[in-house]
Amino acid sequence: MALKIFVDFDGTITRQDVGNAFFREFGGERCSGYVAEYKAEKISAKELFRQEVAAIGVLDEGRAEDFLFSQPIDDSFKSFVEFCRARAIAFHVVSDGLDYYIRKILSHNGIDGVSFFANKLEAVRENGIARLDISFPFDHAECTRCACCKRNIMLTHAGEEDIIVYIGEGYSDRCPAQYADVVFAKDELQKFCQEKNISYFLYSSFDDVVERMEDILSRKRPKKRREAEMKRREAFSCE
Numbered sequence: 001m002a003l004k005i006f007v008d009f010d011g012t013i014t015r016q017d018v019g020n021a022f023f024r025e026f027g028g029e030r031c032s033g034y035v036a037e038y039k040a041e042k043i044s045a046k047e048l049f050r051q052e053v054a055a056i057g058v059l060d061e062g063r064a065e066d067f068l069f070s071q072p073i074d075d076s077f078k079s080f081v082e083f084c085r086a087r088a089i090a091f092h093v094v095s096d097g098l099d100y101y102i103r104k105i106l107s108h109n110g111i112d113g114v115s116f117f118a119n120k121l122e123a124v125r126e127n128g129i130a131r132l133d134i135s136f137p138f139d140h141a142e143c144t145r146c147a148c149c150k151r152n153i154m155l156t157h158a159g160e161e162d163i164i165v166y167i168g169e170g171y172s173d174r175c176p177a178q179y180a181d182v183v184f185a186k187d188e189l190q191k192f193c194q195e196k197n198i199s200y201f202l203y204s205s206f207d208d209v210v211e212r213m214e215d216i217l218s219r220k221r222p223k224k225r226r227e228a229e230m231k232r233r234e235a236f237s238c239e
């Protein structure tokens with residue numbers, strides 16, 4: 001038995017949804033319209049990203065870095081990383097956002113070597129101009145609600161004996177939270193857990209998470225959540 005922790009990025013590690021803010025800043029207001037279409041289930045998550053990337057056109061990378069480096073993160077995330085490393089607990093960041101800004105923001109905040117999974121945005125330089133190219137290495141074959149399937153990443157990176165811990169706050173955390181044994185939730189994810197009767201720990205910062213994790217680890221055997229275990233079995237028999 002080992003603990004495996006999966007952590008959302010936007011709004012969980014960062015204070016705000018950097019992805020949305022990034023597309024609004026560089027793609028303009030029309031990106032809000034695309035988000036509304038996505039929320040109304042008129043377009044898929046991948047289509048949403050393609051539209052948003054097209055809206056940006058050419059990215060001024062200097063301006064992009066200034067913007068990304070000004071995004072505040074939860075101050076206590078760094079101590080959470082140290083906590084996991086000191087106790088040899090595996091953790092992965094799972095995001096339906098972009099590797100482009102996750103890498104830059106973590107590194108800017110002095111947090112290196114963190115494993116993360118996200119959609120891939122590349123700036124391909126041609127004659128000094130950066131053309132954007134988006135791809136989805138972790139998409140799901142059928143489900144279109146997310147472009148990066150956090151659930152499948154979680155199931156692939158946790159064994160049957162592992163206790164899965166999930167930390168999140170928003171829309172794309174609703175699916176993976178249902179498959180996790182221990183859920184840390186706030187904001188939209190908290191409401192979802194209440195509606196679906198998923199037991200969760202409310203947190204506001206990673207300090208709260210570490211405190212609760214210390215408590216969980218001091219018990220002899222952290223327990224699995226029966227509904228999550230059933231959903232995991234179901235997922236494996238369907239895939």
Ligand SMILES: [Mg+2]
Pocket residue numbers: 008009010011012169170171
């Ligand atoms: Mg989020």
